[in-house]
Amino acid sequence: MTNTVGTIRTGGTVAVVRGEEELVRRTSHQFAAATDIACAAIDLRTWSAARTESGIRAALCGRDGAEVRLRKVYRPNVLLDPVSAAHLREIRDTRGAQIRITPDEINETILIDRRIAILAGDPRLGERSFSIVTQPEVVQGVTSLFDAAWRSATTVDAYDARIAELRDIAPQVLDLLGRGVKDEAAARTLGLGVRTYRRRVAELMEALGASSRFQAGVRARELGLV
Amino acid sequence: MTNTVGTIRTGGTVAVVRGEEELVRRTSHQFAAATDIACAAIDLRTWSAARTESGIRAALCGRDGAEVRLRKVYRPNVLLDPVSAAHLREIRDTRGAQIRITPDEINETILIDRRIAILAGDPRLGERSFSIVTQPEVVQGVTSLFDAAWRSATTVDAYDARIAELRDIAPQVLDLLGRGVKDEAAARTLGLGVRTYRRRVAELMEALGASSRFQAGVRARELGLV
């Protein structure tokens, strides 16, 4: 089931694995030795599913924690869900993770010590596939892109403050939108002005990375927010 | 886990079961003796999941088939998916099921011989719950409502003809909508006029029972069409 593709001999290869257990099995020793881990994800499920999480946590918990640089970039939607937001703060506090938020479209990626890149494939249809890349030039390129995204991203605290009030009413707004209620009526039921309601919808769409309401509906459903 | 609520003694009760296996276990003998089965559903998963289907099919396949009246009402969205549409025709042909389509919002329901009503609860959060009702007045009331819906519904053939051309391009339209593409651009990429593209979107929304594009996005995602 594991498909390894040899490349021109420079010591680097690209391996494709299917499923998270397989990924953990193949990479946990890399995590154990790492001093610099960078991670991009659009929600908390991806690298935090019980299997992955327990595997990697096990590899990390024996470590001091101060000596490993842990950077994580998420999309704004993780802050829409109170549970996710809390979990985020927790992993920041227990381990010394630096967490930032970016509005850009990013694929899910892990970088270990600027030597290994793990890129996640499309999650549709059963088990997800992951590419483990050690080819130096590729890893270098991916790393530079990650660093750029990292620099342009804002810290979680700054972003969190900006959407604090949004998070409170987001569930109600999403509910109204999901029932096909017109802005006029929705604003009334929430006791808001139409302008303010639309402000909330716009912020919501930005957080979901959607450029149309249809797209926002799809994303919201994907994330289980409706 | 099974919660049975006794009511005023008239021979009728309401039982609530959780999960489809449990439902099949409790009702398969009813299906075996039935001569009139009516069924309402919004997609094919609900009563056709492997467990339910195999259980009920087993109960029915020993029967002649001509002597049992089988009526099914679906929402239009089942015709959007080619696989679903084909499956629909198959159960119509192999057994003598009459199938109709209604644009109304209907909850998922089964009626057996106008004596027993099975109503499905909200599918959110784990296993679904089902209410099995034998209380005569309730069953009578539900039956009358079902009959009304049945009469106002159109036959699957009539409806199928109406959305035949829609089904062909629905995936592409959904893809464009899901990527947040503007109508103008989407129409161009499909080689359609904007008016026609919007006609397709409107038909799609009607089929999904959505009154806003956000809602359509949610529904489309729920049904796995995007």
Place this chain on the structure above:
DNA sequence: CCGCGATCGGCAACAACCTGCCAAGGCCGT
């Protein structure tokens, strides 16, 4: 009390979307 910053919500201009109308063109049975 005043000033400051932030949010609210009305207004307006605009963009996007929705739909009835209708002429143009394709398809089919006669």
Place this chain on the structure above:
DNA sequence: ACGGCCTTGGCAGGTTGTTGCCGATCGCGG
């Protein structure tokens, strides 16, 4: 060929959603 039937797509007029602007209001620290 002809007439009926359907789909198409332009147009127009309507509704809904999007956004900048700006004064009103609130809370807070000085």
